[in-house]
Amino acid sequence: MHHRLRPIPTEAVRRAAAGIPQPRLEQALLSVTAAALTAGGAAWLTDAPAAADLCWALGTLAAIPPALAWVLGALRRGHAGVDLIAVLALAGTLAVREYLAGALIALMLASGRTLETGAQRRASHDLRSLLEHAPRSARRRSGEDVVLVPLDEIAVDDVLVVGPGEVVPVDGRVLGATAVLDESVLTGEPMAVERAAGRPVRSGVVNAGHAFDLRADATAQASTYAGIVRLAREAEAESAPVVRLADRYAAWFLPLTLAVAGLAWLVSGSTVRAVAVLVVATPCPLLLAAPVAVVSGLSRASRSGVVIRGGGVLEVLGRARTVLLDKTGTLTGGHPQVVDVIAAPARTPEDVLRLAASLDQYSPHVLAHAVVDAARERGLRLSPPADVAEEPGRGATGIVEGRRMAVGRLAADADRPEWVRAAENRALLDGSALVWLTVDGRPAGAVGLRDPLRRDAARTLRRLRGAGVQRLVLLTGDRSEPAREAAAALGLDAVHAELTPEGKITAVRAERAHALTVMVGDGVNDAPALAAADVGVAMGARGSTASSEAADIVLTADRVDRLADAVTIAVRARRIAVQSALGGMGMSLAAMAAAAAGLLAPAAGALLQEGIDVAVILNALRSLRPGRAERSPLSPSAEALIRRSAAEHEKLNALLDAVRDTADRIPAEPGERHLRELRELHQALVERLLPHERAEERELYPELARTSPDSALVAASSCARTEIERIVRRIGAHIELADSGPGMTSAQVDDLRACLYGLDAIVRLHFAQEEETWPSTS
Structure with missing residues (x-):
C-alpha cells in the first residue's frame, strides 16, 4: 500500500494542540495587567482606595483564565508546570482581598509568558519546502509524442523525458544515452555523476546534462523523494517536546510551596498566612529570570548570525x-575548488589553468565554474574561445588562440606519458578529481579539484x-x-x-x-x-x-564556526538562567518561612518578591554580554589585514604549485633551461613570498595580539617564517654555485630537490595553520 502525503498542520494548529499560547493573547494580557496596575496605582495616589482595589482585582481576574488554560495544557502533556503556583496565588489573593498582590503577580505572569513565547514565535517546523522542490508533473512518451501529465498519473514502466536542469520525478532507470546527474540533494556529494543506460536513478536528483529518457520503476508516492518527506514528518512527530527549565524546577518547588502554605494554615489557622506564603512563593525567578536569561541568549545568538x-x-x-x-x-x-594544477614538462601551471579556464568560460558545469573562478582569482587573463561544443560527461572542445583544445576527461585510449600517470596517481592519493587539458589531441596539463574542508x-x-x-x-x-x-x-x-x-x-x-x-x-x-x-x-x-x-x-552565515558560537552562548545562557532561578528560589524560600511565621503580609510579600525579581533579572541580563569563552570582536584594521593575507594566500598557491612542479622536473644533470626556470622561481619567491611573510610579522600579528594576546600563535608563525627564509636563501645559494661553476653535482641536485619539496610543505602547512587559527571575520 502506498503512503499518500497528508497536509502539514500549520504552526498555529500545532501550538494550539500543544497548549502553547498564541502571541496575541500574551501581548493583550501584558497590556491589560500593566494598565490595571497603573490605573490602580493612580487611584490609590489620589486617595481612592476602592477604585484602586477594583482596578487591581480586574487585573488579577484577567490573568486567571489564560493561566488556567496554560495549566491545563501542561497537564495534558503530562506535567504540572510553573503556572500552577501562579494560579493558586492569584486565586488566593482574590479570596483574602489582597488585590495589589494579585495585580503584581498577574503582571509578572504576563511578562514571563510574553518573553518566552516571543522567542518561540519564530518556530516553524513545517516541511513545505520539501514538497516545493518536488515536481508536480512529468513529460511522458506516448508513441511519437511527449505529453505533460500530472505526477500522480505516472505508472510503473512509463517512459519519461527528463530535460536539462529538471528534477527526476520518480525512481527509474536510464534509457539510451548516459545521464549526467547532480545528486547533491540526496547524497550531499557536490560532484556530478554519470549513470549509463540501465542504471537506476532516484527521484529528487537534478539532470545536469542533456535530456534523457527514464523508465519508471515506481509511482511518485512510492519513490525516494516522497519517502524523504514521510521520514522528515515522522521524525519530527516522534521528537519529544521540550520541557521548559522553569517547569523542571517547578516539579519540586510546587509541592514544597503547597506543603509550606498548608502547614502555615494548619498551625496558625490563618488563611492570610497561607496566601502570603503563596504570594512570596510565586515563582517569579522562574517566570521572569530564567526567560530573561534565555531570551538574552537568543538575542546574543541572533547578533552572531x-x-x-x-x-x-x-x-x-x-x-x-x-x-x-x-x-x-x-x-x-559544498562546491569543488581547484586544489592543484599540473603542467606538462614544456608548460607552466599558470598556462594550463589559463587555457582551461578560457575554454570553460561558457560551460554551465560546476567543475568548469570552479576552474574559471580559480583563474580569475589568480589574475589570469582569459582568451575568448571559438567553435565551442560540449558533450555531457566528456567535457568541452573548442579553439583557443588558434589551437584545438579540449577540457574534460582523458580518453581511455589517449597517450599517457610518465608525467600523466604520475598526475593520476597524485590525484588518487589526494582524493581529487582531474580535469584534463589537451592541445591538438595531446595532454598539456590537468586541474585537480576537490571539495576541501x-x-x-x-x-x-x-x-x-x-x-x-x-x-x-x-x-x-x-x-x-x-x-x-x-x-x-x-x-x-x-x-x-x-x-x-x-x-x-x-x-x-x-x-x-x-x-x-x-x-x-x-x-x-x-x-x-x-x-x-x-x-x-x-x-x-x-x-x-x-x-x-x-x-x-x-x-x-555560510560559516560553521557560528555553530560553536551558538553552543557557547547556549551553555552560558543556561548557566545564568539556572543561577538566577536557584538564587531567586532560595530567597523565595526564606521569604516563605517568614510569611509562614506571620512576619509578612501578602502585599508586603508581593513587594519583597518584586525586590527578589529585580535582583535575579539583573543577574539574568548578564546573558546579553559576551562571556570569556566567546570570540573577542576584531578591530576593523585586524579584519582588513586578515582578509588581505587570506587573499594573498590564494594568489601564492600558484607559486607553490610552481615550486612542486619545478622539483618534479629537475633532472639529475640540470641544463641551462632548468637553471633559468630555477632563477625565475627564486626571484618570485624573493619578490612575492618573503615580503608577504614579513608584512604579516610586522603588521598582522601585533594587531591580533592586541585583540587576543596569544603569544604561542605569534611564536609558531615566527618560527615558520624563519625556516621559510632559510630555505629560500639555500635555494639561492645552490643557483649561485651552479652559475659560478661547471654545473650542479648530484648531491646539490638532491639537496635542491629536498629544499623545494620542503618549502612547498612548510609554506602550505604554515598557511593552513594561520587560516585555521585566525579569528573569523564577519
Whole structure:
C-alpha cells in the first residue's frame, strides 16, 4: 500500500494542540495587567482606595483564565508546570482581598509568558519546502509524442523525458544515452555523476546534462523523494517536546510551596498566612529570570548570525553532549575548488589553468565554474574561445588562440606519458578529481579539484569540545574514503559514510539513546535527520530551504564556526538562567518561612518578591554580554589585514604549485633551461613570498595580539617564517654555485630537490595553520 502525503498542520494548529499560547493573547494580557496596575496605582495616589482595589482585582481576574488554560495544557502533556503556583496565588489573593498582590503577580505572569513565547514565535517546523522542490508533473512518451501529465498519473514502466536542469520525478532507470546527474540533494556529494543506460536513478536528483529518457520503476508516492518527506514528518512527530527549565524546577518547588502554605494554615489557622506564603512563593525567578536569561541568549545568538527557534531549544543546546555533522556543505564548502594544477614538462601551471579556464568560460558545469573562478582569482587573463561544443560527461572542445583544445576527461585510449600517470596517481592519493587539458589531441596539463574542508572546521570542533561536547560524529552520504580522510583530519570520534536519509535517521536515533544530540546539515537529504535529533542545526546561508525549515537552529552565515558560537552562548545562557532561578528560589524560600511565621503580609510579600525579581533579572541580563569563552570582536584594521593575507594566500598557491612542479622536473644533470626556470622561481619567491611573510610579522600579528594576546600563535608563525627564509636563501645559494661553476653535482641536485619539496610543505602547512587559527571575520 502506498503512503499518500497528508497536509502539514500549520504552526498555529500545532501550538494550539500543544497548549502553547498564541502571541496575541500574551501581548493583550501584558497590556491589560500593566494598565490595571497603573490605573490602580493612580487611584490609590489620589486617595481612592476602592477604585484602586477594583482596578487591581480586574487585573488579577484577567490573568486567571489564560493561566488556567496554560495549566491545563501542561497537564495534558503530562506535567504540572510553573503556572500552577501562579494560579493558586492569584486565586488566593482574590479570596483574602489582597488585590495589589494579585495585580503584581498577574503582571509578572504576563511578562514571563510574553518573553518566552516571543522567542518561540519564530518556530516553524513545517516541511513545505520539501514538497516545493518536488515536481508536480512529468513529460511522458506516448508513441511519437511527449505529453505533460500530472505526477500522480505516472505508472510503473512509463517512459519519461527528463530535460536539462529538471528534477527526476520518480525512481527509474536510464534509457539510451548516459545521464549526467547532480545528486547533491540526496547524497550531499557536490560532484556530478554519470549513470549509463540501465542504471537506476532516484527521484529528487537534478539532470545536469542533456535530456534523457527514464523508465519508471515506481509511482511518485512510492519513490525516494516522497519517502524523504514521510521520514522528515515522522521524525519530527516522534521528537519529544521540550520541557521548559522553569517547569523542571517547578516539579519540586510546587509541592514544597503547597506543603509550606498548608502547614502555615494548619498551625496558625490563618488563611492570610497561607496566601502570603503563596504570594512570596510565586515563582517569579522562574517566570521572569530564567526567560530573561534565555531570551538574552537568543538575542546574543541572533547578533552572531544564529537564529534559534525558541528558548526551549537554547536550553537543550546548552545541555547537548553529542554533535553529529554532515560533511558536504557543513564541514566542507559544498562546491569543488581547484586544489592543484599540473603542467606538462614544456608548460607552466599558470598556462594550463589559463587555457582551461578560457575554454570553460561558457560551460554551465560546476567543475568548469570552479576552474574559471580559480583563474580569475589568480589574475589570469582569459582568451575568448571559438567553435565551442560540449558533450555531457566528456567535457568541452573548442579553439583557443588558434589551437584545438579540449577540457574534460582523458580518453581511455589517449597517450599517457610518465608525467600523466604520475598526475593520476597524485590525484588518487589526494582524493581529487582531474580535469584534463589537451592541445591538438595531446595532454598539456590537468586541474585537480576537490571539495576541501572549511578553514574554520577544526577550530570550530575544538571550541565545541571546550564547551562541553563529548562526542563528535560524521554522518554523510559521501564515499567512505573522503569521509574517513575528513574525520581523521578533524579528529572526529566516529564516521558513518554512504548513508541514505534512512541511514542518517537510524544513526541519529542510536546516538539519542545515549545523550542529548545535535545534528548539523545543509541539504534536503539532511532534513529527516535534523527533525529526528534533539536539536537540528541547518546551514541556512546556502543550504536547502527544506533543511532550514526542518531545523531548530539556522546559521544564517555560510560559516560553521557560528555553530560553536551558538553552543557557547547556549551553555552560558543556561548557566545564568539556572543561577538566577536557584538564587531567586532560595530567597523565595526564606521569604516563605517568614510569611509562614506571620512576619509578612501578602502585599508586603508581593513587594519583597518584586525586590527578589529585580535582583535575579539583573543577574539574568548578564546573558546579553559576551562571556570569556566567546570570540573577542576584531578591530576593523585586524579584519582588513586578515582578509588581505587570506587573499594573498590564494594568489601564492600558484607559486607553490610552481615550486612542486619545478622539483618534479629537475633532472639529475640540470641544463641551462632548468637553471633559468630555477632563477625565475627564486626571484618570485624573493619578490612575492618573503615580503608577504614579513608584512604579516610586522603588521598582522601585533594587531591580533592586541585583540587576543596569544603569544604561542605569534611564536609558531615566527618560527615558520624563519625556516621559510632559510630555505629560500639555500635555494639561492645552490643557483649561485651552479652559475659560478661547471654545473650542479648530484648531491646539490638532491639537496635542491629536498629544499623545494620542503618549502612547498612548510609554506602550505604554515598557511593552513594561520587560516585555521585566525579569528573569523564577519
